[in-house]
Amino acid sequence: MSAILKVSPLAPKNFPNMYPITGVRFATVNAGIKPGNGEDVTLIVLEAGTVVAGLFTKSMTRSAPVIDCQNKIGMKIKNNGAAIIINAGNANAFTGRQGEIAVHEIVAALSKRVEVPVERIFSSSTGVIGEPLEYEKIINVLDFLVDSVHEAKIEDAARAIMTTDTFPKGSSIELSDERAKIKISGIAKGSGMIAPNMGTMLVYIFTDALIDKSELQSIITDLNEETFNCITVDSDTSTSDTLLVSATGKSGIKVNKSNLEFREGLREVMLDLAHQVVCDGEGASKFIQVRVSGAIDQKEAKLHAMSIANSPLVKTAVAGEDPNWGRIVMAIGKSGASADRDKLSIRLGEILVAKDGWVSPTYKEADGAKYMKRQRLNLNVDLGLGTGEATVWTCDLTQTYIQINADYRS
Amino acid sequence: MSAILKVSPLAPKNFPNMYPITGVRFATVNAGIKPGNGEDVTLIVLEAGTVVAGLFTKSMTRSAPVIDCQNKIGMKIKNNGAAIIINAGNANAFTGRQGEIAVHEIVAALSKRVEVPVERIFSSSTGVIGEPLEYEKIINVLDFLVDSVHEAKIEDAARAIMTTDTFPKGSSIELSDERAKIKISGIAKGSGMIAPNMGTMLVYIFTDALIDKSELQSIITDLNEETFNCITVDSDTSTSDTLLVSATGKSGIKVNKSNLEFREGLREVMLDLAHQVVCDGEGASKFIQVRVSGAIDQKEAKLHAMSIANSPLVKTAVAGEDPNWGRIVMAIGKSGASADRDKLSIRLGEILVAKDGWVSPTYKEADGAKYMKRQRLNLNVDLGLGTGEATVWTCDLTQTYIQINADYRS
Numbered sequence: 001m002s003a004i005l006k007v008s009p010l011a012p013k014n015f016p017n018m019y020p021i022t023g024v025r026f027a028t029v030n031a032g033i034k035p036g037n038g039e040d041v042t043l044i045v046l047e048a049g050t051v052v053a054g055l056f057t058k059s060m061t062r063s064a065p066v067i068d069c070q071n072k073i074g075m076k077i078k079n080n081g082a083a084i085i086i087n088a089g090n091a092n093a094f095t096g097r098q099g100e101i102a103v104h105e106i107v108a109a110l111s112k113r114v115e116v117p118v119e120r121i122f123s124s125s126t127g128v129i130g131e132p133l134e135y136e137k138i139i140n141v142l143d144f145l146v147d148s149v150h151e152a153k154i155e156d157a158a159r160a161i162m163t164t165d166t167f168p169k170g171s172s173i174e175l176s177d178e179r180a181k182i183k184i185s186g187i188a189k190g191s192g193m194i195a196p197n198m199g200t201m202l203v204y205i206f207t208d209a210l211i212d213k214s215e216l217q218s219i220i221t222d223l224n225e226e227t228f229n230c231i232t233v234d235s236d237t238s239t240s241d242t243l244l245v246s247a248t249g250k251s252g253i254k255v256n257k258s259n260l261e262f263r264e265g266l267r268e269v270m271l272d273l274a275h276q277v278v279c280d281g282e283g284a285s286k287f288i289q290v291r292v293s294g295a296i297d298q299k300e301a302k303l304h305a306m307s308i309a310n311s312p313l314v315k316t317a318v319a320g321e322d323p324n325w326g327r328i329v330m331a332i333g334k335s336g337a338s339a340d341r342d343k344l345s346i347r348l349g350e351i352l353v354a355k356d357g358w359v360s361p362t363y364k365e366a367d368g369a370k371y372m373k374r375q376r377l378n379l380n381v382d383l384g385l386g387t388g389e390a391t392v393w394t395c396d397l398t399q400t401y402i403q404i405n406a407d408y409r410s
Numbered sequence: 411m412s413a414i415l416k417v418s419p420l421a422p423k424n425f426p427n428m429y430p431i432t433g434v435r436f437a438t439v440n441a442g443i444k445p446g447n448g449e450d451v452t453l454i455v456l457e458a459g460t461v462v463a464g465l466f467t468k469s470m471t472r473s474a475p476v477i478d479c480q481n482k483i484g485m486k487i488k489n490n491g492a493a494i495i496i497n498a499g500n501a502n503a504f505t506g507r508q509g510e511i512a513v514h515e516i517v518a519a520l521s522k523r524v525e526v527p528v529e530r531i532f533s534s535s536t537g538v539i540g541e542p543l544e545y546e547k548i549i550n551v552l553d554f555l556v557d558s559v560h561e562a563k564i565e566d567a568a569r570a571i572m573t574t575d576t577f578p579k580g581s582s583i584e585l586s587d588e589r590a591k592i593k594i595s596g597i598a599k600g601s602g603m604i605a606p607n608m609g610t611m612l613v614y615i616f617t618d619a620l621i622d623k624s625e626l627q628s629i630i631t632d633l634n635e636e637t638f639n640c641i642t643v644d645s646d647t648s649t650s651d652t653l654l655v656s657a658t659g660k661s662g663i664k665v666n667k668s669n670l671e672f673r674e675g676l677r678e679v680m681l682d683l684a685h686q687v688v689c690d691g692e693g694a695s696k697f698i699q700v701r702v703s704g705a706i707d708q709k710e711a712k713l714h715a716m717s718i719a720n721s722p723l724v725k726t727a728v729a730g731e732d733p734n735w736g737r738i739v740m741a742i743g744k745s746g747a748s749a750d751r752d753k754l755s756i757r758l759g760e761i762l763v764a765k766d767g768w769v770s771p772t773y774k775e776a777d778g779a780k781y782m783k784r785q786r787l788n789l790n791v792d793l794g795l796g797t798g799e800a801t802v803w804t805c806d807l808t809q810t811y812i813q814i815n816a817d818y819r820s
Contacts, residue, residue, distance in 0.1 A: 059740070130735060326541075335470075401726070
């Protein structure tokens with residue numbers, strides 16, 4: 001498989017410089033869960049005073065650690081620290097009672113070592129579905145992890161949570177508010193099985209802002225709708241999607257959900273990570289933004305946008321650099337949302353391709369063909385019906401996607 | 411493209427022997443619409459007394475000929491014959507007012523030549539979306555077509571309606587009722603953009619049964635739900651899906667919708683054609699039956715079955731002959747319908763793979779791997795919740811699908 005997994009052509013040049021978040025420390029190790037020599041277990045220790053908010057996959061077959069996190073995220077616990085433990089290489093999904101035992105054992109063992117109640121220990125697993133997680137391997141490395149946690153090791157963590165990912169994903173900002181120096185840093189993994197029905201695969205974001213848990217939960221629930229829930233690689237929703245946002249409060253700067261700067265900063269980090277997941281979509285060679293305007297309402301705009309973004313025929317046309325806009329028409333037609341053939345218009349970037357129910361008289365196929373050679377494409381549709389708008393992001397569908405996924409377990 | 415399009419490994423050995431249907435005659439010709447030398451226009455002439463029922467795509471961007479057919483199919487016209495004219499190579503979809511003119515001109519010209527009112531002339535177009543149909547080319551060959559129609563030329567018609575299809579699709583039966591010798595013969599085309607929201611691509615079925623139009627319409631509406639609406643190649647719904655069923659009445663044997671033998675015979679032809687479309691799915695190397703039982707109701711069973719059948723990760727695993735049943739679990743989880751992880755079971759054919767929320771203790775990976783080498787696979791899921799059942803059919807997702815569709819117009 002390694003021969004296939006060259007770094008995505010859409011990868012950023014470098015892993016970004018990450019602001020350390022006071023009160024958050026990371027450690028990673030190779031525990032032998034993921035094939036190969038890479039590190040595969042990550043510990044994140046959060047100091048007392050940290051609030052943790054989270055969103056999880058809506059899959060009906062979600063994994064044992066997701067169910068465990070969901071049970072805990074709403075609890076009101078005396079706040080004396082928290083920890084997150086993550087393994088790559090095994091999703092601990094559809095592993096029945098044995099999967100629950102694995103989560104319980106890992107969490108209990110870590111709870112003792114970091115002196116934090118089990119209700120404040122969150123865990124994630126990502127990898128193959130249906131195989132038992134050898135949790136003893138994880139318990140065996142806990143002492144090492146607890147001893148080696150460090151504020152600066154976030155990039156190591158971004159690498160250790162990877163599975164079919166070809167590059168580590170990080171995003172970090174410092175808010176420019178004069179009165180404040182709130183920092184936000186996050187990491188993510190995700191490459192295939194990406195059509196989040198919540199937050200994509202595994203995402204961990206940290207900030208030193210001081211904020212109530214309910215306020216933080218409210219903000220990320222809103223922002224998720226316009227970030228992680230607006231990306232798709234292959235229309236397949238993972239059993240493991242997890243987004244955890246931890247606020248340590250160590251900046252001493254109090255924010256709430258009405259604080260636009262904090263909200264915008266968090267949005268920027270979430271969107272950046274979401275885009276990086278798309279850029280690492282399995283086999284991706286093009287980054288595609290689909291923008292639909294003029295729909296009856298926002299919900300219908302998103303239905304159309306996702307219908308285009310999930311269409312294998314649209315995505316293979318992009319892979320082939322073919323300005324086959326007829327397939328966009330097809331995807332609009334099948335979305336289930338309202339459309340009027342004679343009112344819709346389609347643009348490739350700024351190039352008007354179709355309007356009033358047919359190809360535009362100004363459109364030249366050569367212009368479309370030239371546009372399709374770009375690495376980043378904007379497919380713009382206006383339905384001419386109302387004011388509903390939505391933007392979603394996806395990648396193309398290439399032979400490499402098939403190669404990766406036909407061979408995944410072999 | 412021709413280098414890619416080798417005949418599907420799932421193709422039947424031969425085109426079947428087709429019973430001629432008294433009152434139905436076919437002619438085909440190369441009019442230069444489809445690239446290459448193949449025949450691309452088909453005329454079907456139906457004798458006076460024939461009733462025609464039809465179902466069409468529910469796409470919001472359906473093609474001009476589909477809209478025209480829909481307008482006509484419900485009309486009560488003095489029944490003095492009918493005709494169907496079909497071209498391959500251009501879908502006449504999203505061609506605006508010009509597309510309507512093309513349909514009007516073709517229909518009017520044919521109406522004069524066959525002496526049948528325009529309301530009884532049905533047309534279909536299949537191929538590229540968004541390019542103007544050069545209808546004069548079709549009008550120019552009408553005289554030739556009208557002069558050369560013959561009862562025996564149904565196989566020629568099955569070939570002339572092909573686009574990316576790799577084999578012609580036909581199905582034919584004679585009902586064994588003692589009192590009767592009703593015959594049913596049908597042809598279909600379809601290979602990509604197959605996730606019918608009605609009947610798939612182009613399907614034409616003929617019978618010499620004597621039946622009221624409303625009864626025939628009622629039967630095909632029912633049967634369509636369990637045949638064409640239960641197949642998917644790539645989850646993309648065509649702008650052109652058309653099913654026309656013509657009953658000439660020439661057998662003199664009267665049937666109605668309560669006649670189980672006729673119904674069952676028609677169902678058999680429809681299902682056979684639907685399966686042939688799946689077998690010619692673009693790039694297909696495996697035929698997959700997905701059966702879901704134990705759902706809360708039939709509708710939820712179908713949601714689960716279609717979620718599995720449309721999952722690119724399930725389909726690539728099948729292409730790679732990988733018994734990756736975890737992806738079936740994933741697809742159930744994302745379907746939107748009810749499921750209880752701990753009650754569901756999964757079988758590959760007869761092999762019990764998973765039950766009670768985890769891998770079955772009797773399951774051996776080697777058995778699963780061996781099963782996946784078959785060309786025809788049965789993926790069976792029982793949800794353990796109720797009595798809802800559904801069966802759908804699809805094919806695997808291979809590199810050839812990407813190859814065909816990245817290069818379609820080049």
